[in-house]
Amino acid sequence: MSSSEASRRPGFVVYGLLAAFVAGSALPLYWSFVIGSHTKDEANSKPPPLVPGGHFLDNARRVLDTTEFWGAMLNSFLVSTACAASVVFFSTMAGYAFAKLKFRGSSALMGFVVMTMAVPTQLAIVPLFILMRDYGLLDTLAAVALPSLVTAFGVFFMRQYLVDAIPDELIEAARVDGCTMFRTFLTVAVPAARPAMAMLFLFTFMFVWTDYMWPLVALQETQTLQLALDRLALTGQGQTTDYALVLAGTGMATVPLLILFALSGRHLVAGIMQGAVKG
Amino acid sequence: MSTRLEGTPAGAAEDPAAPAGGHHRHNRARLVRRERLSRWDLRLSPYLYISPFFILFGLVGLYPLIYTGYLSLYDWDRFYYQRGEFVGLENYRFVLGDPVFIKSLVNTFSIFLMSSVPQVVIAVTVAALLDNRLRGRTFWRMSVLLPFVVAPTAAVLIFGSLFADQYGVVNSALESLGLEPVRWHVDRWWSHLAIAGMVNWRWTGYNALIFLAAMQAVPRDLYESAALDGAGRVRQFFSVTLPMIRPTMIFVIVTSTIGGLQIFTEPRLFDDTPQREGGPDHQYMTSTLYIYVKGIEDQFYGRASAAAWVLFLIIVGIALLNFAITRFLTRRSA
Numbered sequence: 001m002s003s004s005e006a007s008r009r010p011g012f013v014v015y016g017l018l019a020a021f022v023a024g025s026a027l028p029l030y031w032s033f034v035i036g037s038h039t040k041d042e043a044n045s046k047p048p049p050l051v052p053g054g055h056f057l058d059n060a061r062r063v064l065d066t067t068e069f070w071g072a073m074l075n076s077f078l079v080s081t082a083c084a085a086s087v088v089f090f091s092t093m094a095g096y097a098f099a100k101l102k103f104r105g106s107s108a109l110m111g112f113v114v115m116t117m118a119v120p121t122q123l124a125i126v127p128l129f130i131l132m133r134d135y136g137l138l139d140t141l142a143a144v145a146l147p148s149l150v151t152a153f154g155v156f157f158m159r160q161y162l163v164d165a166i167p168d169e170l171i172e173a174a175r176v177d178g179c180t181m182f183r184t185f186l187t188v189a190v191p192a193a194r195p196a197m198a199m200l201f202l203f204t205f206m207f208v209w210t211d212y213m214w215p216l217v218a219l220q221e222t223q224t225l226q227l228a229l230d231r232l233a234l235t236g237q238g239q240t241t242d243y244a245l246v247l248a249g250t251g252m253a254t255v256p257l258l259i260l261f262a263l264s265g266r267h268l269v270a271g272i273m274q275g276a277v278k279g
Numbered sequence: 280m281s282t283r284l285e286g287t288p289a290g291a292a293e294d295p296a297a298p299a300g301g302h303h304r305h306n307r308a309r310l311v312r313r314e315r316l317s318r319w320d321l322r323l324s325p326y327l328y329i330s331p332f333f334i335l336f337g338l339v340g341l342y343p344l345i346y347t348g349y350l351s352l353y354d355w356d357r358f359y360y361q362r363g364e365f366v367g368l369e370n371y372r373f374v375l376g377d378p379v380f381i382k383s384l385v386n387t388f389s390i391f392l393m394s395s396v397p398q399v400v401i402a403v404t405v406a407a408l409l410d411n412r413l414r415g416r417t418f419w420r421m422s423v424l425l426p427f428v429v430a431p432t433a434a435v436l437i438f439g440s441l442f443a444d445q446y447g448v449v450n451s452a453l454e455s456l457g458l459e460p461v462r463w464h465v466d467r468w469w470s471h472l473a474i475a476g477m478v479n480w481r482w483t484g485y486n487a488l489i490f491l492a493a494m495q496a497v498p499r500d501l502y503e504s505a506a507l508d509g510a511g512r513v514r515q516f517f518s519v520t521l522p523m524i525r526p527t528m529i530f531v532i533v534t535s536t537i538g539g540l541q542i543f544t545e546p547r548l549f550d551d552t553p554q555r556e557g558g559p560d561h562q563y564m565t566s567t568l569y570i571y572v573k574g575i576e577d578q579f580y581g582r583a584s585a586a587a588w589v590l591f592l593i594i595v596g597i598a599l600l601n602f603a604i605t606r607f608l609t610r611r612s613a
Contacts, residue, residue, distance in 0.1 A: 010411035022422040093328040103325035123587040124343035126574040147339040181324035210430035226432040250433040261428040265421040273492035
């Protein structure tokens with residue numbers, strides 16, 4: 001270690017500022033558990049409570065009474081899993097082709113993929129809505145999943161990863177051994193791509209899980225978790241919003257992602273940083 | 280390679296002691312067939328691998344976008360879902376003359392500016408803090424990312440409570456400081472600030488990690504030579520770090536522009552009136568919310584589609600502008 005490297009060892013100021021930022025990040029979540037664990041009257045008192053109360057279970061029961069909470073969570077889980085699996089599968093194939101195979105038009109097509117990342121496709125909700133209605137898919141989970149089965153980001157991400165992850169010699173060796181292209185893909189590309197596949201799965205899962213706008217358009221009776229929260233926010237409306245109920249539900253809906261984050265947060269961090277360096 | 284094989288005289292590769300020529304001919308034909316298959320395999324596979332993306336994207340991404348343009352040129356019967364007359368640019372004239380749409384555009388840009396500028400500044404600062412030899416590196420990086428896993432829906436409901444006009448904790452803090460409470464859900468610019476706050480809350484840590492990745496790619500000897508020249512930490516940050524991460528900065532700005540101009544969840548759920556059209560007087564209705572209200576709730580397909588195309592062109596225009604600026608800057612620095 002050189003002396004300047006050692007001089008980059010941080011002092012209290014750095015830790016203090018970071019701790020302040022992290023506290024600010026955690027505060028709104030803390031707040032939702034504070035309000036969600038008080039009665040409606042306590043939550044709407046002045047000044048508001050600042051520490052958690054003892055009524056979370058009562059509020060949770062009210063959440064389960066007013067929304068199809070578990071059904072909504074199951075729907076969110078099914079749609080997110082299906083989309084994540086599909087995005088990972090198709091992106092790995094396309095990303096591999098763009099990264100490692102030579103074919104006519106590949107750079108132009110890749111340019112198209114990059115361009116589509118900048119296209120705000122969610123502006124096209126009206127025709128998508130009409131299409132789903134015409135095919136009788138409105139209010140089905142299929143309608144929610146369809147627009148997210150592939151993403152340009154996924155293809156781009158896998159391509160960037162695979163360019164360096166697989167030595168060309170390995171592919172040639174597999175070909176010389178008489179592997180078909182598809183076998184080469186399965187035996188050489190997929191194992192090398194596995195870490196990136198996990199990151200992409202995580203990203204897509206979260207992206208679909210937290211999406212609100214498209215399910216709102218595509219569904220009516222059927223609910224995803226975000227739509228259940230939407231309904232929950234409406235029930236309290238009138239004079240004053242029943243924030244005890246709303247924030248208890250918000251907390252309950254956030255727990256699954258917090259668990260996922262605790263288990264795989266480091267992969268999420270790695271994925272974001274990896275995508276950034278090469279992007 | 281395969282042509283050479285086909286051109287090879289049959290006998291050349293054959294063992295003269297072979298008992299049955301027919302068997303060999305059969306073998307050779309199989310070899311040729313396999314070679315041909317393999318050639319097609321080599322040639323077609325790439326297209327086969329990329330086609331699912333292009334087909335699906337075409338169906339659910341590109342086609343609807345083009346279809347939006349088509350819809351915007353027709354009158355639509357709201358109750359029978361039937362296409363009416365061709366009206367040319369009439370829907371565009373309506374939308375651009377609709378004070379609510381103009382208001383939504385102003386709101387969109389106002390919220391976007393309030394969120395993107397502080398976001399980039401704070402994210403770069405946090406990244407600089409993280410770009411130290413910290414104890415518990417993974418812990419800090421994950422903590423910074425925590426808000427990102429909270430759905431926007433949840434974020435806006437939490438912030439709606441924090442910024443509640445009557446019983447919110449922000450207002451009671453203001454009052455305890457002897458200040459006037461702010462009507463966060465009513466006053467136009469204050470509502471934008473609250474909405475920008477929740478967007479920033481969710482995205483700053485995420486962008487900080489992107490900046491951190493860029494900072495770690497800066498060669499360390501640049502810092503060393505800057506230090507030899509007598510530059511302190513702050514000076515090093517401005518004269519080494521910032522110029523080196525400029526491409527990443529532009530990348531973040533471009534992506535946050537595309538996302539930031541399509542904000543929908545926050546303005547819709549921040550509204551605590553039953554109409555949910557971005558406030559009782561559309562104080563914080565964004566353009567995407569306008570498209571939703573006009574197209575899905577009121578079923579004016581033509582008008583909503585025209586609005587979508589206007590916003591689409593604005594976003595693409597800004598993306599191109601960003602791109603041009605990037606090109607200009609990088610060429611100048613090169």
